[in-house]
Amino acid sequence: MSEAETPVLLQVASIETLYHDRIYALSGVSLEVREREIFAVLGPNGAGKTTLLKSIAGLLKDQPKKGTIALGGKRLERRRPEEVARAGVVFVPEDRGLFRELTVAENLELGLWGRRDRESREDVERVLAMFPVLKERLEQQAEKLSGGQQQMLAIGRALLRRPRLLMLDEPSLGLTPELAKLVFGALEEICRAGTTILLVEQNARLALKVARRAAILETGRIVLQGTPQELAENEDVRDVYLGVGSGDASTVKEWRLYRKRRRW
């Protein structure tokens, strides 16, 4: 590997999350996210991607039954979401998690909760410089923003917490391809500035373009893990997730066939 390995920031080990005590959503998921990398988790609907992020964030009513989650050595499993947040993890959910009735400025202000340092104002300026459209709409209600602007606000607000780990659930969801590219460009920039990013994404092409490493999650298990190059070499990944292989996995029938013949 050309790039030097950075230390592990987030360590998820054998996490088991059950819904209603009997339905396995995650059955023994382990992964390591290294500092200052973008790690992408791919997988179909219902694979448990969101559950994984929510298990880390502490947002599930059914907290993980087994396994450990550690951020820089500090154990976080089964903690309340506020504690996870204070440890330096910020989660941007699929619906962006904005306060829709509050203005853009108020949403950003809440991102500064708990910060009293002088640099907080500079951080706001930095976020507004990164997403200039927000600057023009500071007094607008968040619900009046377009989908792309909402995503920018959600990411910008998350950055104000100066997170050690930024987790995003489907950041490209509902965005036009151009906007999605813009958002992912911003994520690359954020990562270069030193923030570690863990993201869950259905748009595998886009995610593998920016990620340093990625994992594929299917029915609650990680079936494949590696660099984007390594994943792209796998025939099934090429077929099903990238749509460039020999087969055509775009139909439901093909997907069923894939599920039958997959090797994992």
Next chain:
Amino acid sequence: MGNFLQYALTGLSAGSLYALVALGLVLIHRSARVLNFAHADVATLGTFAAFAVVSRGQSLWVALPLALATGATVATLFYFGAVVPAVRKGANPLGLVILTIGLALIIQGFTVWGWGAEPDRFPFPLSDSKVWQVGPVFVSELAVGTFVAAGVAGLLLYLLTQRTRLGLAMRATSENLPAAQTLGIPTRAVLAFSWGTAAALAVVAGVFLAPALLLDPFFMLDPMFKGLAAAVLGGLNSLPGAVLGSLVLGVAESLFGGYVALEFKSSLAFVLIVAVLLVRPEGLLGKEFQERV
């Protein structure tokens, strides 16, 4: 004309008391999705605390803060002791409502045990019978005091929610709890503060209503239901709506009692609710009802 103004003025004074109750109900409903049926009883307990202090010869300026603290403490303890554990176990809103009814009954028992069910006169520095004439209408010292107290309390609540970071956190927490949690906002403390604030507002109403009536363990029930009606009228999730609904209800009630039939004065509240909800199901200033899935 003079009569009309007089009725309207009396209505505004009553409406301002309803507003204090309604604001608290809305505050709690917005943040916890719960109708707090113990609201009246928490206020009653606070008022009795004030009564105990005042009847020992202390001034109202000592009694009032103590009463507010009593109400706020009970509400906060109830939040931490009953609501939080129930929510953690996955209680639904109806279960939480039953919990508040339980608290109401407990407090009722406690006030009856502590002070008896016999009505008492509440010694108060502002008099109900000392009246000024302003143009064609008469206003009592107590009515003016009530109106001013409600105005000050309402203004403080406005400043709190709209001008402070804590208030911002209150609005954020009530709108989207998980989002507030993931930003590291101490949501439990913020919610507990909302419960305490709501109780304090109701205690203000209790302390200013008691001298106009006689003090007994159930004297807040009527304003509680009126406040609830006003809150629904204004839109259960809107603080300005609660004030508007209360003033509309107070004035309408007073005019109806004066011109039509005193016996049905209280029934009017509910006729008014039905009428408004038929036209605007979300209430006067309420947002259209949306349940996040």
